[in-house]
Amino acid sequence: MEELYIKLLMDDHSIIEKALVIFERQLEKSKKNWSAISTLLDVLWDYGETCHNMKEEKVYFPLLLERGMPPQGPVAVMLAEHQKERDYLNKLKSLLPEAKQNKELEQEFSNIFGEYSALTKDHIWKENDILYPMGRKFVQPDDVPYLATEFKRIEQESLGVGAYTRYKTLVDALEKETGERINLLASLPIDVISDMLDALPVELTFVDAEDRVRYFNKLDKDKIFSRTLSAVGRLVQQCHPPKSIHLVNKIIQEMKEGKRDQATFWIHFNGMYLFIAYYAVRDENGNYRGVVEMVQDVNPYRALEGEKRLLDES
Template sequence: MSELINNRKHRQKMLKEVIKELHDGRTVDEVKEKFAKVIEGVSASEISAMETQLVKEGLPIEEIQRLCNVHAAVFKGSIEEIHHPEEVPGHPVYTMRQENKAIEEYMDETLNNNLKEFKEDDSKENINNLIQDLNLLWDIDKHYSRKENLIFPYLEKYGITAPPKVMWGVDDDIRALIKEGKLMLTDYRGNKEEVIEKIENMANEIKEMIFKEESILFPMALETLTEDEWIAIYKESDEIGYALIEPETQWELKRINISDTEEKLPEAGHVRFETGFLTPEEISQILNVIPGDMTFIDKNDTVKYFSQGKERIFARTKAVIGRSVQNCHPPASVHIVDKILEDFKSGKKDHEDFWIKMGDLYVLIRYFAVRSKDGEYLGTLEFTQNIAPIKGIEGEKRLLSE
């Protein structure tokens, strides 16, 4: 029997049965007792493989998500014994663990005390204290966003797809709980018990997510991602921001400079950008599908490009390419064009807007100075759009159109 238990395929099968039996209504204690020996020593990567296989077999992500807290409790004893690779201050995972520590401490030391005060007296002051707590805890969105937009894409590259989908769903649930709690407090109507339940549920979900990250996600990511990938994550983290704390130090990278040959290269026929690469056809069609007209003139005031979208407002022909922009306007308005370009070239302005009514159209005409990273003037982009449909938008739309 021990040979079977140590057999990875057998254990994978039994772990899948744990989730399925829980789904069918078995209690956590029943499952724990039956599979205590099977789950001993289980690794984070095996849990990942299990969830991926369940999804492949047709179990909806929502079902795994619904059972997420339950199966985390089942595996908790064994997962806590997983060896975590050594981390250094500044490493993305080190910073995320410091954030988790700060979040947990804030909930234990501040939120819990303020909630206790609210339970005893739902005064305006105590309500405001809880609103302040939820505003601060919304910072957790930055923590989740770095996880979802920096770590998950790399895991998916290695075929690890189910755990990120499940975790992202729970992240969104937590975001919703924070928003709902704040709304209930802002529009407080004496429903004290409902507010308390909402906030306690939120705090519990946050702590469960911290456990899942620390015991499942981080070990799995550290085991899977390469040093170059962690460097890329580190370099992009500042753009999203951090929750409650800032990294206490910079990460001392072993490889400070990554040459172009070390980064992922585009396939032949692609144009490379700082944030990806596209084929010329993709570039053209992306520009054409944008709802508005775009025209670009270079630093010498020569027309070099215009888009050909379906919603074109002003006529353009290919004969305009290579023409001086001053010659494309009536003499009476050339002085306005010259003034805009003069301000852009001198650095006095970076954009200029005009809006006019043309029958049923309400046309917004925007001019933007295009500059290099060093601030050198490269040209001007004109963007024209009918904003009448946008001005008519009211309320919210959260469902797909039929």
């Protein structure tokens, strides 16, 4: 089994390699998710450079030299490659703002990333398969816990407590991206999203851009307004009494035309004071995707007095 300090360095490499793969996948798309690219670039700099490479440059490499590894050997090669990585990353960071808007610069950005990625993958392979095994012959028993402790200190000082897991989760979240925006929801299992929406004290119903009921929460639970599976696929116009259909149509039409974003109503119902609201759902380009109804009893909010803060919790 590998020593903890080697595991820590190799785990860092896994995050970096994954970020590289997702980055490449983004660059292959005709419509790129530039937010994801920008975030990945930050990950590669923040985690790869200020955290991982500094573990090596400030602690691991000096220790290897102190223990007798010749300074002109692999450490010199690794240091030179780190410098190349930094140069590439700085170029990419300065090109990014314009590459988003200019097809030629986008191509240049991709080319530079390709060189950076090839260098970094090769560098990781050299460290994992050559340097670390070779280094074990120089590292003394007492150095093993020292290295792990120092690596954790550098991680914490550079990026805060729990940085490894945080960056790993972030890269995993970016892996699930399919659109042109970052969609954090995509990294959650659909069942968890469903359970999350069922946990909210509101009733949600989603009607799609073709005016059909597609989703409502709390399927198997008690609801203020009962809904059953037979509502799925039903036209929203079929869910209202004839005398108000023209108003439903008017509201939806105005939402489709971008003239309206919401419609709100409030009624007394079974001892509750219901706030029934319709919000237009649009994509990042403002295209109408449907309308969501949110129903909640607002009586509890009307009865609140003063404040209750976390520290008031007994």
